[in-house]
Amino acid sequence: MNYLYIIIPLVLLFFMGIRIVRPTERALIERLGKYHSFANPGFHWIIPVIDKLYMVNVTEQMVDAEPQEIITNDNLNARVDAQVYFKVKSDEESVKGSIYNVNNYKWQIVNLARTTLRNIIGTLTLKSANSERGKINADLYQTLHIETQSWGIEIVRTELKEIDPPKDVQETMNKVVKAENEKIAAVDSATAAETVADGVKRAKIKEAEGFKQSKILHAEGEAEAIKLVNEAANKYFVGNAQLLRKLEAMETSLEKNAKIVIPTGSELVNIIGDMAGVVPIDLKK
Secondary structure, three states: OOOHHHHHHHHHHHHHOEEEEOOOEEEEEEEOOEEEEEEOOEEEEOOOOOEEEEEEEOOOEEEEOOOEEEEOOOOOEEEEEEEEEEEEOOOHHHHHHHHHOOOOHHHHHHHHHHHHHHHHHOOOOHHHHHHOHHHHHHHHHHHHHHHOHHHOEEEEEEEEEEEEOOHHHHHHHHHHHHHHHHHHHHHHHHHHHHHHHHHHHHHHHHHHHHHHHHHHHHHHHHHHHHHHHHHHHHHHOOOOHHHHHHHHHHHHHHHOOOOOOOOOOOHHHHHHHHHHOOOOOOOOO
């Protein structure tokens, strides 16, 4: 029975000293207020009352810099908010730095981010601040990265959530954007109308050129016909004016369906025969 008074306290003491460190954490063990050892994930036993274990999360975390009013370089109040993503590095020195070199690193990161944003945006106009969000993020990241090196902190990234101008300024900006959009739409409409008019113009020009070409071809055809007629006249009727007159009279009569009888030995018959292959009619038959 006397052994139980010794065994039971020892068992209780053993269970009281059990500590389990998860894979997402690292731990520091202090003994009598001094740093004693570094605890990786797994099972650990500490001396109750004498030892104390401090857990540190080494996964990526996020803190919100909280919205704040910042006066821009053009004396406008902008509502600015940002988020900072970070993690405590998992090596022993970094974990010690997050515990011993800074008091509540999350709170410190938030305040440092807010101060840095005021310094950056205070040098910019509201318009440039909205158009240079990438630069603001880069400057904020660079400042936090440098300032938190001794804390064992790795700044993963920073994100500027919003830069909102005062309500009256926002309404004015919306009107300006709307006017710009309407201007662009009007220009596009005018350009489209001009393109259609230009197409119609080109079509008319093509049509006129086609009509002109057809007239030229028609005139050339008539000229060629006249040329052939002149050549025929020179060939068959030079010095035979009387015969030409008779042929014209005969042409007129034929147009009126009149019948003309020409003697077989007539010169007119010979000319017609040469031109059209007409066989003279033998009146004796």
